Amino acid sequence: xxxxxxxxxxxxxxxxxxxxxxxxxxxxxxxxxxxxxxxxxxxxxxxxxxxxxxxxxxxxxxxxxxxxxxxxxxxxxxxxxxxxxxxxxxxxxxxxxxxxxxxxxxxxxxxxxxxxxxxxxxxxxxxxxxxxxxxxxxxxxxxxxxxxxxxxxxxxxxxxxxxxxxxxxxxxxxxxxxxxxxxxxxxxxxxxxxxxxxxxxxxxxxxxxxxxxxxxxxxxx
Numbered sequence: 001x002x003x004x005x006x007x008x009x010x011x012x013x014x015x016x017x018x019x020x021x022x023x024x025x026x027x028x029x030x031x032x033x034x035x036x037x038x039x040x041x042x043x044x045x046x047x048x049x050x051x052x053x054x055x056x057x058x059x060x061x062x063x064x065x066x067x068x069x070x071x072x073x074x075x076x077x078x079x080x081x082x083x084x085x086x087x088x089x090x091x092x093x094x095x096x097x098x099x100x101x102x103x104x105x106x107x108x109x110x111x112x113x114x115x116x117x118x119x120x121x122x123x124x125x126x127x128x129x130x131x132x133x134x135x136x137x138x139x140x141x142x143x144x145x146x147x148x149x150x151x152x153x154x155x156x157x158x159x160x161x162x163x164x165x166x167x168x169x170x171x172x173x174x175x176x177x178x179x180x181x182x183x184x185x186x187x188x189x190x191x192x193x194x195x196x197x198x199x200x201x202x203x204x205x206x207x208x209x210x211x212x213x214x215x216x217x218x219x220x221x
Contacts, residue, residue: 003016003017004017004098004133004134004135004136004139005098005133007019007132007133007134007151008131008132008133008151008152011153014151017134017139019134019139019149019150019151020149020150020151021150021151021152021153021181022153022179022180022181023035023179023180023181023218023220032178032214032215032216033178033179033215033216033217033218034176034177034178034179034180034181034182034210034215034216034217034218035061035062035180035181035182035217035218035219035220036054036059036060036061036062036182036184036206036217037061037062037063037064037088037128037150037152037181037182037183037184037220038050038061038062038063038064038184038185038186038199039064039090039128039183039184039185039186039187040064040066040069040090040094040185040186040187040188040189040190040191041063041065041066041069041076041185041186041187042063042065042069042070042073042076042077042080042186042187043069043073043076043186043187043188043189043196044073044076045196045197046185046186046187046188046196046197046199046200047063047073047076047079047080047186047187048076048079049186049196049200050186050199050200050203051079051080051083051085053200053203053204053207054083054085054203054207055083057204057207057211059207059210059217060083060084060085060086060217060218060219061085061086061217061219062085062086062087062088062126062219062220062221063080063085063086063087063088063186064088064089064090064126064127064128065077065080065087065088065089065090065116066090066091066092066093066094066112066187066189067089067091067092067093067108067111067112067113067114067115067116068092068093068115069187069189070112070115070116070119071115071118071119074118074119074120077116077119077120078119078120080120081120081122084219085219086126086219086220086221087116087120087122087124087221088124088125088126088127088128088150088220089109089112089113089116089124089126089127089128089147090112090127090128090129090130091108091109091112091129091130092107092108092109092110092111092112092115093108094130094189094190095108095130096130096131096133097129097130097133097134097135097137097138098133098135100135100138101137102137102138102141105135105137105138105141106141109127109141109142109145109147110145112124113145113147124147125146125147125148125221126147126148126149126150126220126221127142127147127148127149127150128149128150128151128152129142129149130190132151132152132183134149150181150220151181151183152181152182152183153175153177153179153180153181153182154171154172154174154175154176154177154180154181154182154183155171155172155175155182155183155184156168156169156171156172156182156183156184156199156202156206157171158184158185158195158196158198158199158202159185159188159190159191159192159195160191160192160195161192161193161195163195163198164198165198165199165201165202165205166202166205168184168198168199168202169202169205169206169209172184172202172206173205173206173209176206176209176210176213176215178215181220182206184199184202184203185199186199
């Protein structure tokens with residue numbers, strides 16, 4: 001169980017449980033692409049703001065959405081798809097897997113997948129658990145459903161109360177590399193209040209740095 005808990009922050013632990021933190025073929029990571037991902041939405045303010053910034057930059061991202069938020073704002077999920085972005089599952093509710101039974105985990109995946117399908121007419125192919133922490137049963141359940149697990153290799157820790165847009169961008173850019181997966185959040189439902197506003201301000205800085213390094217952005221689909 002320890003390796004499951006450490007996987008989000010220790011690359012060796014993620015490798016031991018065979019959960020990727022970076023892009024794999026056919027995503028052209030070695031040729032200069034990264035994936036920007038956003039967790040916890042859709043959010044009525046954060047998600048539209050993020051979508052506008054991405055559109056202005058000609059960038060694409062993947063949104064790991066929460067099923068209960070999808071049901072509240074299905075139009076935003078459709079807008080994500082219309083913008084050429086990827087949709088992935090973050091769970092139906094934002095709950096730590098190690099506190100749930102296998103039956104609860106199965107139900108959460110089922111409800112989350114159904115919420116996305118009902119809202120957008122597509123089934124997600126990728127999954128990231130809340131907090132990036134899989135339980136052994138949760139990882140098996142996701143794989144049984146054909147969901148590919150994906151963590152991250154760079155993050156802004158943008159959910160924190162006392163961070164700033166500059167710190168978020170700097171933290172991401174320090175770890176940015178071809179084939180990398182960047183973790184950000186477009187919502188503040190499960191984090192510090194209004195934290196998504198700092199992410200919105202940090203994103204243009206991150207996109208500018210990506211452009212300067214000639215790193216393209218690809219959706220995970």
